Structure formats: structure tokens, C-alpha cells
Amino acid sequence: MRDEKRRKWHVDDKARILERRLQRNHFKRVAAPEVFSIANNAEGSLSFFHTLQFYVSKGYPVMLDLQGVQSITVDTLLYLLAVWDKLDAQNIKYHISGNLPSHSSAASRFKKSGFLRFVDSRSELSGGDKAEVVQIYAGEKVEPTIAGDICKFIQHVHGKNKGDTSKIYEMLVEIMTNTKHHAYGKRDKKPKWYVYAEYIPSKRDILISILDTGKGIPATLKRRIGEKLFGISDAKIIASALRGDFRTSTGLTFRGRGLPMIKKSYDDGVISDLVIVSRKGYLRFDMDEKLELTNELVGTLYIWRVKP
Amino acid sequence: MSDDCTIRVANDFTDTPGGRYITDGDFSGEEFRIKYLEPRLEKCDKITVVMDGAYGYATSFLEEAFGGLARIHGEQAVLSKLDIVSNEDPILLDRIKLYIKQAGSAK
Numbered sequence: 001m002r003d004e005k006r007r008k009w010h011v012d013d014k015a016r017i018l019e020r021r022l023q024r025n026h027f028k029r030v031a032a033p034e035v036f037s038i039a040n041n042a043e044g045s046l047s048f049f050h051t052l053q054f055y056v057s058k059g060y061p062v063m064l065d066l067q068g069v070q071s072i073t074v075d076t077l078l079y080l081l082a083v084w085d086k087l088d089a090q091n092i093k094y095h096i097s098g099n100l101p102s103h104s105s106a107a108s109r110f111k112k113s114g115f116l117r118f119v120d121s122r123s124e125l126s127g128g129d130k131a132e133v134v135q136i137y138a139g140e141k142v143e144p145t146i147a148g149d150i151c152k153f154i155q156h157v158h159g160k161n162k163g164d165t166s167k168i169y170e171m172l173v174e175i176m177t178n179t180k181h182h183a184y185g186k187r188d189k190k191p192k193w194y195v196y197a198e199y200i201p202s203k204r205d206i207l208i209s210i211l212d213t214g215k216g217i218p219a220t221l222k223r224r225i226g227e228k229l230f231g232i233s234d235a236k237i238i239a240s241a242l243r244g245d246f247r248t249s250t251g252l253t254f255r256g257r258g259l260p261m262i263k264k265s266y267d268d269g270v271i272s273d274l275v276i277v278s279r280k281g282y283l284r285f286d287m288d289e290k291l292e293l294t295n296e297l298v299g300t301l302y303i304w305r306v307k308p
Numbered sequence: 309m310s311d312d313c314t315i316r317v318a319n320d321f322t323d324t325p326g327g328r329y330i331t332d333g334d335f336s337g338e339e340f341r342i343k344y345l346e347p348r349l350e351k352c353d354k355i356t357v358v359m360d361g362a363y364g365y366a367t368s369f370l371e372e373a374f375g376g377l378a379r380i381h382g383e384q385a386v387l388s389k390l391d392i393v394s395n396e397d398p399i400l401l402d403r404i405k406l407y408i409k410q411a412g413s414a415k
Contacts, residue, residue, distance in 0.1 A: 141332060141333030141334075142326045142327035142332045142333030142334070142336070143333060143334070144322070144324035144325060144326040144327075144333070144334060144335055144363070145324050145334075147324065147363065148323075148324045148363045151363050151364075162361075162363060163396045163397065165363070165364070166362075166363060166364030166365075166396075166397060167364065168364075169363040169364030169366075170364045170365060170366045170367065173325070173326060173327055173364070173366035173368075173369070174327075174366045174367055174368060176327060176332075176333070177326075177327030177328055177332055177366060177368045180327065180331075180332050180333070181328075181332075258366075258367055258368065261367050
């Protein structure tokens with residue numbers, strides 16, 4: 001069960017009080033990078049989470065310091081919620097608190113994401129402007145009505161009709177379905193997905209981030225004999241799955257069609273700037289980037305833009 | 309339902325179809341197959357399935373509903389009985405036929 005009291009967020013800027021509290025309670029401070037974004041700074045952001053998890057595993061209370069953050073994307077907040085939920089699911093005790101970025105636009109994005117609904121905060125909960133965001137939503141089962149709500153949001157903002165968003169709907173439902181099917185074995189009783197959508201006025205795009213906390217793509221795919229012997233990077237195996245190479249670990253030929261469908265939507269121009277991060281694999285298609293990261297992301301994060 | 313052998317998915321089942329299995333969540337392909345397709349396979353000479361009006365169809369939904377039907381009853385029995393209507397997204401017809409054929413050949 002979620003315990004918001006162990007997730008405290010300080011929304012008023014009382015840095016000195018916090019400082020004293022840190023010293024008194026032996027908190028470990030973990031500072032977020034200036035660019036707090038898995039899409040745009042995967043190494044720096046995942047290093048932040050790695051440090052957080054290290055201190056929690058040692059039993060320290062942790063203070064997440066976001067004051068120096070200049071820009072933020074909500075993918076990091078989805079992942080933070082996922083880390084917390086995993087700790088709860090494993091009955092690991094923790095005490096984590098945090099603060100807001102000093103930078104006004106970063107703080108504003110933080111608040112309107114709906115993140116504060118998931119923590120103990122004295123802030124008045126911002127409903128977020130419904131014309132600008134679909135706030136963070138988390139689920140365990142496939143919830144097609146949430147996918148429908150995001151499509152309605154796109155239709156409303158971009159003046160599109162139902163048929164124009166059908167591929168987005170399919171992608172969202174497929175990712176939710178994969179979350180359920182790719183849990184971490186019997187111990188992982190509650191793999192979850194987290195989704196968020198935001199209108200970016202400067203580009204008139206809608207940015208969609210969806211995270212699933214299953215095993216991650218590389219762990220769900222079959223490796224070929226040569227790959228077992230000589231190894232294959234996570235980024236390469238994700239790229240192979242996106243091409244539609246048969247690798248499904250279920251051994252069922254009718255499975256494993258979701259990823260090629262996502263890539264096809266990108267190739268067809270339905271979505272743009274597709275980023276997929278899973279375990280140590282990072283792929284950003286617009287920039288033709290395929291990286292092997294130092295710190296892994298547990299699960300799979302998909303980010304894409306929808307153009308008007 | 310306009311007649312017992314015509315299924316308008318968005319009106320009769322849902323306009324927000326879900327994932328593959330009933331255990332995945334609401335409005336799954338398996339649920340659609342069990343509640344709507346299988347009972348009509350015996351009863352109807354032709355089953356018309358109107359796909360229009362929904363938000364979209366995830367691959368896993370289509371595969372489990374139509375491919376799943378072919379895994380149980382065979383490709384020919386399913387192809388000969390189903391009449392799929394999809395004016396909004398004509399490519400859906402090809403996708404559904406593909407899933408039926410692939411499921412049939414893997415049976």
C-alpha cells in the first residue's frame with residue numbers, strides 16, 4: 001500500500017529549515033541534474049535515481065534536491081513514482097523527501113504534472129489546466145478509458161477527430177497490455193504503467209510519456225545463439241525487436257507485434273521524436289541515437305510527440 | 309444490436325477496446341471473442357462485424373479476438389463466416405485477415 005507520509009514534498013522554499021532538518025536527521029542529499037530529463041539527459045537523470053536507490057538500500061532517509069533543476073520533463077517524475085511503488089511493493093522501508101526546482105518554468109511543469117497528488121505535500125493541489133495537460137495517471141491493468149481520454153485531449157487541442165488518433169490509442173493500449181504480460185516473475189505482483197500528456201505551446205506539439213515497470217524489452221526477448229555467446233547490447237536488441245525480428249520469449253508466434261507497430265507509427269509520421277529507453281538501451285530515432293547507458297532504467301519508457 | 313448476426317463493436321461492446329486477455333483489464337479481445345463472436349459462429353451463416361466508431365484497436369485485441377477464433381475453429385471456418393466492415397480504417401480488414409491466416413497456419 002502506498003504511504004504518502006514517507007514521500008514528503010516541500011513546496012515552500014524554506015531552504016534553511018530543510019538544511020537543518022537534513023543535518024539533524026542524517027538525510028542523504030541527492031541533487032538532481034540541471035537537465036532533469038530521461039529523454040534529454042538519460043545518463044545524468046538515471047545516475048540520480050541510481051544514487052537514490054543506493055541510499056535507500058542502505059537504510060538512509062533521503063532528501064531529493066531539485067532546486068538546481070533548470071529544465072524538467074515529466075518522464076523523471078513518472079520514474080520516481082515507479083521507484084517508490086516498487087519499494088512499497090517489496091515492503092522496503094524508506095523515507096524520502098524533496099523540494100521544488102527554483103526555476104519558475106521547471107517548478108510550474110512539476111506542479112501541473114499532478115505529481116503532488118502522489119505525495120504528502122502541504123501545497124494546494126493544482127488541478128492543472130485541462131487544456132494543457134492530462135495529469136499523471138498510474139494503473140496496473142489495461143485501462144482503455146485512459147487511452148481514450150488522452151486521445152480526446154489530442155483531438156481537442158489539435159482539432160482532430162477520433163479516426164486521426166486511432167494509432168495513438170493502439171500504442172497506449174498495447175503498452176499497457178505489455179506491462180501486464182512482462183512482469184518480473186512471481187515476485188513482481190504489481191507491474192504498473194504511468195502515463196502523462198502535455199501540450200507544448202512553443203512547438204504546438206503534444207508530448208506523451210508512458211512508462212511501464214515490467215522486465216524491460218531486452219529481458220523479454222530471446223537471444224540467438226551467437227548473441228548468447230558473444231553478447232548483444234540492450235540498444236541493439238531493442239532495435240531488432242522494433243524491426244519485427246521474431247524474438248518473443250513466450251515462444252508464441254502471435255505475440256511480439258506491439259513494438260513493430262510503434263515503430264511503424266513513427267515511420268508513417270503519426271508520431272515524431274520517438275525515444276525508447278529500456279534497461280541500458282536508449283534509442284532516439286530523430287537523432288539516430290542508439291546508446292548503451294551506464295545506469296539502467298528498470299522497465300521501459302516511451303516518449304513521443306504528436307504534431308498538429 | 310441491429311440484428312443478431314451483426315455486431316457493431318462501438319455500440320454493442322465498447323468504443324474503447326482493450327488488450328488481449330480478460331485478466332488484462334476491461335474490454336479485452338478475449339472477452340469480445342467469448343461473448344460476441346463464438347456464440348454467433350454456430351448460429352449465424354454470416355457474422356457482420358462493424359469496426360467503425362471505436363477509438364482504435366490494439367494489435368493484441370485484434371489478434372486475440374479474431375486470431376484466437378481461428379486457433380479454436382480453424383482459418384476457413386472463420387474466414388467463410390466473417391464479414392468485417394471498416395469504412396473508417398480500411399487497413400483493419402487486412403490486419404484482421406492476416407491475424408486469422410497466421411493463427412490458422414500455426415494451429
